[in-house]
Amino acid sequence: MLLYIVKHLARAVGVFLTVTFATFVVMYGNGAGVARATLGMNASAQDVQRRMADLGLDRPLFVQYFDWLGGLFTGDLGRSYYTGQSVAGALGVRVPVTMSLIIVTLVLTVIISVFLGVAAAYYRGWVDRTVQVVAGLGAAIPSFIVAVVLVLVFAVNNPILPATGYVRPTDSVSGWLASITLPVISILIGTLGAAQIRGSVIDVLSRDFVRTLRARGISERAVVFRHVLRSASGPGIIAFGLLVVAMFGGTIFVEQVFALPGMGQLLNQSAQAGDVPMVMGCVLVTTIVVLVVNLIADLSNALLNPKARTR
Amino acid sequence: MSSAPDTVALVTTLAPRAKARPVIVQVLRNPVGAVCLVYIALVVVVGVFASMIAPMNPNATDLSMTNAPLFTDGYLLGGDSSGRDVLSRLIYGVRETLIGCVLVLGVSLILGVVAGLIAGYYRGTVERVTDFISDAIMTLPGIAFLIALYASVGPNMPLAMMVFGVIVAPTFFRLVRAVVVTVRGELYVDAAKVVGLSDVRIVGRHVLWAVRGPVVIHSAGILAAGIGIQAGLAFIGLGDPSVPSWGIILQESFQDIYRNPAGVIWPALIISVTILSFVLLGNVLRDVLQASGSAHTLRPARRRALVRQAKESPAEESVVSDDVVLSIRGLRMGYPDGPDSVHEVLHGVDLDLHRGEIHGLVGESGSGKSQIAFSILGILPAEAVPLGGSIVTGGVDVLRDDAGLRQVRGRRIGYIPQEPMSNLDPSFTVGDQLVYGLRAARKMSKTAARDRVRALLERVGITDADRVMTLYPHEISGGMAQRVLICGAIASDPDVIIADEPTTALDVTVQAEVLELLRELSLERGLAMVLVTHNLGVVADLCQSVSVMRDGEIVERGSVEKILSAPENPYTQELLTSSKSVELMEVGK
DSSP: OHHHHHHHHHHHHHHHHHHHHHHHHHHHSSHHHHHHHHHOTTOOHHHHHHHHHHHTTTSOHHHHHHHHHHHHHHTOOOBOTTTOOBHHHHHHHHHHHHHHHHHHHHHHHHHHHHHHHHHHHHHOHHHHHHHHHHHHHHHHSOHHHHHHHHHIIIIIISOOSOSSOOOOTTTOHHHHHHHHHHHHHHHHHHOOOHHHHHHHHHHHHTSHHHHHHHHTTOOHHHIIIIIIHHHHHHHHHHHHHHHHHHHHHHHHHHHHHTTOOSHHHHHHHHHHHTOHHHHHHHHHHHHHHHHHHHHHHHHHHHHHOHHHHTO | OTTHHHHHHHHHHHSOOOOSSOHHHHHHHSHHHHHHHHHHHHHHHHHHTHHHHOSSOTTOOOGGGTTOOTTBTTBTTOBOTTSOBHHHHHHHHHHHHHHHHHHHHHHHHHHHHHHHHHHHHHOHHHHHHHHHHHHHHHHSOHHHHHHHHHHHHOSOHHHHHHHHHHHHHHHHHHHHHHHHHHHHHSHHHHHHHHTTOOHHHHIIIIIHHHHHHHHHHHHHHHHHHHHHHHHHHIIIIISOTTSOOHHHHHHHHHHTTTTOGGGGHHHHHHHHHHHHHHHHHHHHHHHHHTOOOSOOOOOHHHHHHHHHHHHHSOOOOOOOOTTEEEEEEEEEEEEESSSSOEEEEEEEEEEEEETTOEEEEEOOTTSSHHHHHHHHHTOSOTTOEEEEEEEEETTEETTTOHHHHHHHBTTTEEEEOSOTGGGSOTTSOHHHHHHHHHHHHSOOOHHHHHHHHHHHHHHTTOSOHHHHHTSOGGGSOHHHHHHHHHHHHHTTOOSEEEEESTTTTSOHHHHHHHHHHHHHHHHHHTOEEEEEOSOHHHHHHHOSEEEEEETTEEEEEEEHHHHHHSOOSHHHHHHHHHHHHHHHHHHHO
16 A cells, blocks of 8 residues: 555656646746746847846756746745736635635535436436436536626626625635635536446446345445445546546636636736746646645545555 | 458458448438538538628727627627627637637647557557656646646647647547557457558558547547637637637627627527537437447336236236245246337246255256346346246235335345355455345344354354454455355345355365355255256255256256156256266366
8 A cells, every 4th residue: 555655656746747847848948038028029139138137047947947846845936027926925815716616616516426426327217318418518518608608697687696706705604605606606517527426336236246235135225325336436536536627627717707816817817918937836736736636536546445455 | 462362351351340321321310410410511611611601801890880789780690899790700710610620639639549559559668658648648737738838929829729639639549549459459450460461551451440430439529628628718818819719709798798798698609509519429429330239228118018017917826835935926027129129038937935945946048047036036137127927925026016025135035146256345344244234134233243243154164253254355265255145145044045056156175065054054044045056966966856947937847856867858858968978077087
């Protein structure tokens, strides 16, 4: 088990370095371009040179990358080129907004997916077809289209819920709930994992031991929820790990529609402004969360499987 | 070489044949497929000839037409916030969508399919390297990366779509590699290698043919995702505002949503409909290309009618003596072989089991032995359709009375399965699943159940019962697993045991021990057993009476002595002769 954890940890670190370095090269590869973007198109060559020296962009790319990487440990990820705000400070304000969206969406996704997936796998027939069509269409329609329609229906035509803005749960729980309801629904519709749950429940239901458990007089409810779901939860957890990645994509669009001051909005605004340190900070947080979630999913999957656990 | 054409022909006949009708015709014959395909064709035509079809210049502003309603002065879909014709802008937007689609699909197909073919065909180091790259790309937070890209290159839709193509290429890679690995192992590629076809010809002729279906289906999904990402990036402000695209149009109308709420409808609609038509087309293609004719399902109404008919048919009355613990009369069972028809596999089976009797049920595989065993316990697959008859035990007809069946199962009747290892739940310890099963059947405290299970495990010959109860199924041997399952069957003190080939999966020495255990338990507890087996030696060893089955019917029954020494039915005679010759062969080894 320890070896398993170490192996997965090492792989995650490897992927982290690869992904951040690739992004870093794309971002800082053209140092003169980065410097010029902060000065405007009419800046002279000397101005650009001076600016590059100021920002440290004239150093070799590797040196810049390791400098940035070292900042991870000191908490110094640089400062915005435009506002002078520290990247770490900005992320500290923005990330909780995005995380509150994702955590609420994830909890709902798990509950609804398990319910729909088990129902579809157990009853088959029309229940199965309906669940598959609903989950399939939900996954196909982009979250921003759902968001736009929700704004049109629930904020513009029938002003029931706020269309913009974020209320912190520490200020008002009901206000917070109202401010995230439409955004959460917009993401949720695209990230129902019912199909994966359905698939693994169907697989487990067909195994021999289920027949034996039934023959032993165990109730259907206990067979499905105690035994079948336990064996099906491994693949399900891996699927939810991938859905968290999809949710991060969804929040970027949805935060834009609902003007939520989250990390997705920060990333989008910084990218449009050419604020490279901010963009790098957002990519960093996203990559770390994606890797950590997948790592947790892999490890819980192993923990649920006695064969892997006792090895 | 003159023989080459012949061997190629041989290899081709071994490869799976294409359906007689072309795929496109099959898709068009499906109503959903036809609608989607016609819509997509229409979109393509409109995009290619946008400049001829659009009624206006998409960027021409007319302030008097600002937010104009539908059908105003030639503005069929009204005007936008700058007084431009919405319809013309949407028509020009098709062009951007088409370019995006071509780029995403082109890049991801070329990268993914080529890498997948190479990795799947050559395996080894090539596969490991491509695998690592594919994993790294899939871990990349794709959309965040696309947005970050904007910071260094500005609005550049073609580049963004090509990068998105790279991001989704691993999905093609994995798909193609998996198919290639399977196909490569199959007979016809081996045959092609033997006759000396070059790698390129093998890949071209056989492997590409096998991957085309999955690739076409997946392409539809990639196109849908590409359209969504393209519109989404433009919608959040990463598009070029001077070029009309669906995402830009949606963004502009959304910013004006409070003054002109209806404005968002047209771009949102065209984006959704286009994406949906690709998704639905993908589903139709999957049905057409991966049609599996094997699984038949009965129409729900037909199933209900058949089940009602079986339940309402009067149970055959028979004089049943007091010591009969299980009585089957006229049992008929079937499986669907079409939406309205059922293929009968049991044609009216009668069977009486007396207290303490061990009754053998023999016959070749497919004769219906296991169907009878599963029917008694109500654990047949969900597709099975009861067609008539009755199974009465303890005054309950388990075919007609579902609540009664649940009362009988595990309490009055126990079940010993065939494969010991696959019949234990791998996620629970031996002790946990036995105790839980016992408490489901009999109301008793956890400690009492635990004590009883421990005592029974010792009774079935497990010496260190306490330790075994803490083990998971993968930690015990097959013989021990079968003892655990026997313990599970007798734990709740049933009157009847249904044993389905209980020794087939075990070693010969363990087989004898398990049979001896079953005999002892039967004597000790007055247990009646139905022993399903194909082995006449087991019958001779353990049973008092026997039924011989063939094609869903019992052809002969009687005491073991009579059947084994003086069989009347020709099939029984044949079965006896062949089983003796097998024994002789085994002795001869």
